[in-house]
Amino acid sequence: MDGHIRSARIHEYKKPLKLDNISRPVISRDEEVLVKVGACGLCHSDLHLISGEWKDIIPINLPKTPGHEIAGWVEEVGKSVPENIMKPGDLVAVFGGWGCGWCIYCKSGEEQLCAFAKWPGLSSSDGGFSEYVLIPSYRFLVNVPNSVARPEDLAPLTDAGLTPYRAIKKVRSMLGPGRNIGILGIGGLGSYGVQYAKILTGGSKVFAMDRSDNKLELASQCGADYLVNLRSSDNLVDGIRTETGGKMLDVIIDCVGTDKTFHDSISILAKGGSIVIVGLFGTAAKIPIAMTVLNEYNIFGSLWGNYNELREVIELLNEGKIKNNITKFKLDDVNEVIGFLKDGQITGRGVLIP
Template sequence: MRAFQFVEWQKPPELREVPVPEPGPGQVLVKVAGAGACHSDLHLMQAPGPAPGDGTTLPFTLGHENAGRVETLGPGVTGFAPGDPVIVYGPWGCGVCANCREGRENYCQTTGGLGGGLGGHDGGMAEYLLVPASRFLIPLGTLDPRQAAPLSDAGLTSYHAVKRSLHLLGPGSIAVVIGAGGLGQMAIQILRALSAATTVVAVDTAADKLEIAKRVGADEALLSGDQAVTRIKDMTRRQGTERFTPAGASGPFGPVR
């Protein structure tokens, strides 16, 4: 099969021919329908080498935002059948450390929560992806895997940030989303779907992004600056707001920079 692989530090990836992996016990082979390109991929390509203590080995296939259809089930796998549309949860934890047992595999104490496409594990920028355990698969139902793939990181990052503030976003509250790019736009939609916030405000330096923010659910869209600060203070009667800030958000693979 063809795979887009990271072969050498600070060198462009290469499209290479590699064997189709065979799923072992508990593993699932997914035929990839969509693989997102994340800014983390660019950071990785620009790095001079692995971080101290990081055992990343090359080459490996890029792509940690993946969705597709189940191709083959390894021995012992239940709950899925060939052809099922699935999205792949990105952070692959060990499953047995304290964090993993609490359902926080993105903070795995053994693997660091790095999954396919990161840390030396083959990802989904290939025709097939070997998923190490069926618990990393989420059924998609009628959602198109090609459109769903970025939700496994970009969508999950915004969800993670919003989820941590839901207890503060009761009826009558105001949520201010600072940064209305891809993550911010997803955050606005998630706020609308999950929170009881009465008003969602988007703040950005780009007018075109603010236009999109209004279309996806923001009640107000403000250009960043002193006037935006004044407007928000007036709206909240200077009592404070809850903020989702993409530039400082913690995603499934760690802080977003």
């Protein structure tokens, strides 16, 4: 290594990323860890970032390397990283949501909710569309020693495979035999969502909802009990009423998050039902006040997952209880892959291999 690395970087919003040769990051603080990227997932959040849609809410300096779903190997550690926790060569998954470590959220283990939380590739730090990434502390790495997992299996678990896990954990006490859960949007998150719904909800029936037959086919392979094509079903409400014997859905995990998906969700929700919004496609939705009161609806937001939840999903992967649906791409093809993601042509998660 000549001290230079290849990184795909945003130079200008709405423009293709440029593949640059830049200096390899250098450890300057004792807790830091340099990670050799083995794989980095592509997320719709990357599209929002690259298009500049988020430039006011997440101000960043350009050029910037995106990529927040990262796994790889420890290359170098700072002086204070305990050897029994982490050493060069270890396989690691990168936890996003780097909190301050001190506030009430961080102290309760919810660092992704910290007011000062930073994400690789989404805030001031460079991300994983690169050969190497510098992590500010070993506290943000989950060490996966002796695992049979490959970086490309671990990378999507740090976001796509984590976010629906937390969302379903929030509401699983409302589910069980005779109950129904819907996963709305079978993209990167939804295919994991269907699997967690089968594992965590004690016999509930799982409804997968999407506008693409390919994605519904994937949901079926992941164990969904009913497939609902939102494009071709002209009467969603009647369809769900028939399939559930009039009970409707007790929980809906909205992996899309638009005005339309919120409206659809409310229309097929059971009394006392819950909607958990994890998708970020829309900006606002109207809540029908009377229906919400009369039917005691619950509406939750759910952000990412915490460090221990990342450990749990990695545990599920190691035990063979969940499977990934990934398509691998070369870092050099990053702009083409971004186009595929925009056009909805990637089934499951697209993963870049530097």
